[in-house]
Amino acid sequence: MAETWVRMVTAQTPTNIAVIKYWGKRDETLILPVNDSISVTLDPAHLCTTTTVAVSPSFVQDRMWLNGKEISLSGGRYQNCLREIRARACDVEDKERGINISKKDWEKLHVHIASYNNFPTAAGLASSAAGFACLVFALAKLMNAKEDNSKLSAIARQGSGSACRSLFGGFVKWNMGKFEDGSDSLAVEVVDEKHWDDLVIIIAVVSSRQKETSSTTGMRETVETSLLLQHRAKEIVPKRIIQMEEAIKNRDFASFAHLTCADSNQFHAVCLDTCPPIFYMNDTSHRIISCAEKWNRSEGTPQVAYTFDAGPNAVLIARNRQAAARLLQKLLFYFPPNSDTDLNSYVLGDKSILKDAGIEDLKDVEAFPPPSEIKDAPRYKGDVSYFICTRPGRGPVLLSDESQALLSPETGLPK
Ligand code: DP6
Numbered sequence: 001m002a003e004t005w006v007r008m009v010t011a012q013t014p015t016n017i018a019v020i021k022y023w024g025k026r027d028e029t030l031i032l033p034v035n036d037s038i039s040v041t042l043d044p045a046h047l048c049t050t051t052t053v054a055v056s057p058s059f060v061q062d063r064m065w066l067n068g069k070e071i072s073l074s075g076g077r078y079q080n081c082l083r084e085i086r087a088r089a090c091d092v093e094d095k096e097r098g099i100n101i102s103k104k105d106w107e108k109l110h111v112h113i114a115s116y117n118n119f120p121t122a123a124g125l126a127s128s129a130a131g132f133a134c135l136v137f138a139l140a141k142l143m144n145a146k147e148d149n150s151k152l153s154a155i156a157r158q159g160s161g162s163a164c165r166s167l168f169g170g171f172v173k174w175n176m177g178k179f180e181d182g183s184d185s186l187a188v189e190v191v192d193e194k195h196w197d198d199l200v201i202i203i204a205v206v207s208s209r210q211k212e213t214s215s216t217t218g219m220r221e222t223v224e225t226s227l228l229l230q231h232r233a234k235e236i237v238p239k240r241i242i243q244m245e246e247a248i249k250n251r252d253f254a255s256f257a258h259l260t261c262a263d264s265n266q267f268h269a270v271c272l273d274t275c276p277p278i279f280y281m282n283d284t285s286h287r288i289i290s291c292a293e294k295w296n297r298s299e300g301t302p303q304v305a306y307t308f309d310a311g312p313n314a315v316l317i318a319r320n321r322q323a324a325a326r327l328l329q330k331l332l333f334y335f336p337p338n339s340d341t342d343l344n345s346y347v348l349g350d351k352s353i354l355k356d357a358g359i360e361d362l363k364d365v366e367a368f369p370p371p372s373e374i375k376d377a378p379r380y381k382g383d384v385s386y387f388i389c390t391r392p393g394r395g396p397v398l399l400s401d402e403s404q405a406l407l408s409p410e411t412g413l414p415k
Contacts, residue, residue, distance in 0.1 A: 043393030132159030133166035200324035
């Protein structure tokens with residue numbers, strides 16, 4: 001009789017945003033970068049991927065579902081991750097259910113994978129980072145691989161570079177490494193999420209009509225054509241990495257903000273230095289930068305840092321809750337929603353910041369005096385789709401509650 005059991009594991013992995021950017025590969029297949037990078041992990045309560053992986057002798061091929069829709073696993077990046085993790089599989093023994101899988105069985109057994117993002121994939125918020133990190137982490141647990149999270153990060157890296165930084169919470173550094181096989185190109189924790197828990201992160205999801213150049217294509221073109229990138233990777237980033245680690249360890253917000261903004265701006269400068277030039281930020285992005293710069297200047301000391309990835313969305317890191325509340329007041333003043341949107345669907349995530357800001361209703365925003373640091377304070381209704389309030393968060397975890405699994409324990413198909 002054919003065996004019918006299904007064994008599964010569910011994991012949750014955060015997304016991350018770089019404060020010193022990764023941009024440019026020295027090896028496209030292994031995904032080896034031209035410089036180190038540092039990121040902050042975002043609270044999975046607001047932005048994360050949940051992935052269930054299952055194995056059963058009844059599965060006839062590897063299959064994957066993303067947000068409920070079946071997708072192909074034939075791409076090189078998926079294949080590389082699956083191959084690398086299978087190579088590290090170990091014996092699994094489940095006495096209770098009488099399941100025995102030996103190390104060599106894993107070569108023949110097929111897996112089912114179901115993955116779900118708790119935020120809109122289309123918003124362009126690094127869904128591939130959380131996705132590949134979660135895939136690798138969950139498969140490692142299913143297959144009883146003994147590698148630590150740093151070693152696993154070197155596998156997730158082969159799915160998407162930024163994914164390697166999602167294997168830890170807090171602040172994370174991706175060491176570019178120097179070996180040709182990429183074995184030392186992996187992520188390490190700088191500090192955990194409790195180290196600097198004053199920080200509040202507000203993401204402005206900026207409305208955009210155009211389809212942006214993918215990171216993969218964009219960075220390839222930059223490597224091929226930008227001399228500024230070579231200067232950045234060789235001369236600028238190595239010094240910045242040391243200063244950034246120092247700023248994080250000392251919770252030195254002024255230095256942190258200065259480095260974060262400068263590095264985001266330099267990343268967008270190398271995009272502009274690419275032939276043909278790549279534009280990721282739009283007018284709204286530029287207005288958000290100007291709002292942050294003017295406020296920081298008027299306060300005499302930085303209250304907020306900004307950073308932008310390969311798209312127009314702004315990630316704003318406020319020094320503490322008080323600064324975040326004031327920032328949110330300003331953002332809602334400059335970027336009010338379209339009239340058909342209510343506050344509850346305009347500010348997502350940790351809504352307690354709204355309370356701190358004294359905002360219960362969008363009408364409250366109208367009652368504030370316009371921010372004094374900008375003259376004539378123009379307003380840009382509808383230019384931001386919504387805001388997400390969050391904070392630095394933890395790394396990957398296993399979810400043991402079977403009700404959170406995305407695959408059925410009987411069939412191994414999506415629930
Ligand atoms: C601008 O990790 O998405 O977000 O390695 O080709 O999959 P691939 O690219 P990806 O690039 C991320 C670029 C960035 C900066 C960063 O996250 O460091």
